[in-house]
Amino acid sequence: MSLADPTVDTISDHDLARPDPGRRGRSGFGRLLRSEVRLVFGRRRNQILLTVLGLVPLIIGTAVRLSNDGGSGDGPPFLNQITDNGLFLVFTALVVSLPLFLPLAVAIVSGDALAGEANLGTLRYLLTVPVSRSRLLVAKWLGSAAFAASAVGTVVLVGLVTGIALFPVGRVTLLSGTSVALSEGLVRGVGVGCLVVISLLGLVTIGLFVSSLTEVPVAAMATTVVIAVISAVLDGLPQVKVLHPYLLTHHWYDFDQLLRLSPDTGLLLTGVGVQLAYIAIFGAAAWSRFTTADVSA
Amino acid sequence: MTNPVTIAQEGRSAGPPGAAPSAAAVPDPATTDSTDVADVAIASTALTKRFRGGQVAVDAVDLAVPPGAVYGFLGPNGSGKTTTIRMLLGLVAPTAGSATLLGRGMPAAGRTVLPRVGALIEGPAFHPYLSGRANLARLDAADRTADPRTARHRIDAALARVGLGNAAGKRYRQYSLGMKQRLGLAGALLQPRDLLVLDEPTNGLDPQGTREVRTLIRELASDGTTVFVSSHLLAEIDQICSHVGIMSRGRLVLQGPLAELRGEQDAVLTLQTSAVPPAVDILRGLGLTVTEAGGDVVRAAAETAGAPAVQDVAVALVAAGVPILGLALTRPTLEELFVALTGEGFDVAR
Numbered sequence: 152m153s154l155a156d157p158t159v160d161t162i163s164d165h166d167l168a169r170p171d172p173g174r175r176g177r178s179g180f181g182r183l184l185r186s187e188v189r190l191v192f193g194r195r196r197n198q199i200l201l202t203v204l205g206l207v208p209l210i211i212g213t214a215v216r217l218s219n220d221g222g223s224g225d226g227p228p229f230l231n232q233i234t235d236n237g238l239f240l241v242f243t244a245l246v247v248s249l250p251l252f253l254p255l256a257v258a259i260v261s262g263d264a265l266a267g268e269a270n271l272g273t274l275r276y277l278l279t280v281p282v283s284r285s286r287l288l289v290a291k292w293l294g295s296a297a298f299a300a301s302a303v304g305t306v307v308l309v310g311l312v313t314g315i316a317l318f319p320v321g322r323v324t325l326l327s328g329t330s331v332a333l334s335e336g337l338v339r340g341v342g343v344g345c346l347v348v349i350s351l352l353g354l355v356t357i358g359l360f361v362s363s364l365t366e367v368p369v370a371a372m373a374t375t376v377v378i379a380v381i382s383a384v385l386d387g388l389p390q391v392k393v394l395h396p397y398l399l400t401h402h403w404y405d406f407d408q409l410l411r412l413s414p415d416t417g418l419l420l421t422g423v424g425v426q427l428a429y430i431a432i433f434g435a436a437a438w439s440r441f442t443t444a445d446v447s448a
Numbered sequence: 449m450t451n452p453v454t455i456a457q458e459g460r461s462a463g464p465p466g467a468a469p470s471a472a473a474v475p476d477p478a479t480t481d482s483t484d485v486a487d488v489a490i491a492s493t494a495l496t497k498r499f500r501g502g503q504v505a506v507d508a509v510d511l512a513v514p515p516g517a518v519y520g521f522l523g524p525n526g527s528g529k530t531t532t533i534r535m536l537l538g539l540v541a542p543t544a545g546s547a548t549l550l551g552r553g554m555p556a557a558g559r560t561v562l563p564r565v566g567a568l569i570e571g572p573a574f575h576p577y578l579s580g581r582a583n584l585a586r587l588d589a590a591d592r593t594a595d596p597r598t599a600r601h602r603i604d605a606a607l608a609r610v611g612l613g614n615a616a617g618k619r620y621r622q623y624s625l626g627m628k629q630r631l632g633l634a635g636a637l638l639q640p641r642d643l644l645v646l647d648e649p650t651n652g653l654d655p656q657g658t659r660e661v662r663t664l665i666r667e668l669a670s671d672g673t674t675v676f677v678s679s680h681l682l683a684e685i686d687q688i689c690s691h692v693g694i695m696s697r698g699r700l701v702l703q704g705p706l707a708e709l710r711g712e713q714d715a716v717l718t719l720q721t722s723a724v725p726p727a728v729d730i731l732r733g734l735g736l737t738v739t740e741a742g743g744d745v746v747r748a749a750a751e752t753a754g755a756p757a758v759q760d761v762a763v764a765l766v767a768a769g770v771p772i773l774g775l776a777l778t779r780p781t782l783e784e785l786f787v788a789l790t791g792e793g794f795d796v797a798r
Contacts, residue, residue, distance in 0.1 A: 275569050
């Protein structure tokens with residue numbers, strides 16, 4: 152078939168589908184968002200990231216089951232509770248994934264969001280479709296946030312299934328010593344998952360901002376991971392205690408409050424507030440950069 | 449040696465008036481902003497881009513592309529064509545000056561104007577791990593004006609139109625350079641367009657593909673679509689353009705209808721003969737200025753005014769017994785035009 156094949160009936164069809172600017176507002180955004188989500192989750196690299204995250208609870212659970220030993224206080228938190236109640240595998244896996252695996256997964260996807268499109272050159276075509284830069288930024292944020300949620304969801308779900316399959320599951324003994332029904336334990340588990348997702352949203356936004364600064368996706372990914380690591384390092388230095396409350400990662404492990412009979416809601420809200428602050432600041436920075444920058448890639 | 453226009457005009461005793469952009473066709477963006485029907489498809493006023501390093505990539509360019517034209521935007525690599533196109537499309541903010549597309553000011557009116565504009569900018573760019581069809585679906589999904597119910601149909605039609613129907617399901621990374629270029633064109637043809645901006649559309653295509661693109665451009669133009677096509681290959685564009693604009697070192701050194709620009713150039717009479725000295729005498733006798741005589745070739749500037757027609761020259765030569773091995777009247781190619789205007793070769797500018 153040639154470029155100029157006269158047998159192809161295109162002209163009349165084109166006339167029927169005359170573009171009508173401004174006709175479809177919100178549904179148009181829904182379509183962009185679906186396309187964005189499909190792009191993120193359809194990418195082999197991102198599927199592998201989720202698979203690796205799913206392996207974390209699987210490996211921990213298998214190791215604990217085979218050794219039939221909850222350990223004697225060594226190892227990550229909740230590890231010795233797993234043999235009593237498989238539900239704790241979820242929490243152990245989250246604690247193990249939070250220092251590196253989860254931030255890495257989030258940084259790879261959010262750091263790639265804009266820089267990846269710029270690097271491929273697809274950004275200039277999206278913008279001349281046209282997609283407004285603000286809309287694209289929001290779609291990219293939502294796509295990256297959806298991936299962060301799925302990353303946490305994968306750890307929680309695989310942890311839960313593995314825990315149920317390998318260990319006894321019943322009434323849940325909370326950290327405060329009280330035991331609650333399994334159903335309540337599950338609800339608290341879902342709450343923990345949500346808290347962890349929220350605590351990653353600040354990093355999602357930072358990744359998106361860094362991504363708007365460069366056309367080299369790897370640089371954006373690495374920078375985002377490094378920011379998370381630096382925050383964790385500073386959080387471990389008592390000398391900079393004054394900074395601690397404002398650090399991105401300071402409240403990441405507060406989710407254990409939900410495993411107490413009376414959680415410190417003030418502490419949890421502070422953690423959420425810090426994330427909202429990071430979202431607001433870096434969201435604004437990303438917007439101001441991305442909506443004004445020359446696209447020369 | 450800063451202003452090629454000046455050099456070109458000084459270098460030629462009778463400099464063509466067309467060297468200056470035809471000011472009549474340049475509208476004031478402020479007055480045309482609100483009109484829906486544009487009397488120019490693309491216009492720019494003193495459009496300038498100075499990069500952060502201080503380098504002036506585009507220097508006070510006044511484009512005027514009439515609707516329905518096939519406008520060849522020519523210039524060597526690095527002459528500022530792509531930066532100009534990026535400014536027209538709202539990707540790069542101009543340092544100074546303004547531009548309108550289809551009568552609306554850019555980039556402010558991008559939301560309403562760009563859906564009517566198909567673009568190929570500095571080569572195709574797609575996601576390598578998605579198929580050709582999935583890549584077009586992504587572009588279509590991003591278009592708020594596109595009807596999702598007709599998406600499948602429009603995508604298939606665009607793929608068929610560029611001859612990619614059979615490779616639609618293949619991953620983009622497996623495409624050859626020519627196929628990638630075709631997919632880029634398909635992206636520009638997803639919707640009916642009033643204006644196509646095609647930056648180097650034949651890059652990477654084989655001669656057959658190049659011919660096909662030229663045919664496609666002619667077809668689209670005959671439907672009334674204005675086509676703004678850039679190229680660093682002058683000969684390629686020569687054949688399809690109604691208008692040309694020539695860039696050199698960031699400046700638009702020439703712009704206008706191609707026929708007019710050609711007409712302003714002196715035609716050259718080339719005579720091949722075994723008797724050069726008598727031929728020279730006869731040509732001079734006919735009032736022609738002989739520019740070159742040597743070997744078995746005589747060239748003369750065949751001025752449009754007062755010059756004898758070629759057949760009269762032939763008759764005079766034959767009457768004088770000068771053997772004619774060959775006689776031709778040629779107009780300069782775009783490349784020669786460019787060299788004449790800028791005094792430099794059509795090479796990378798900087």
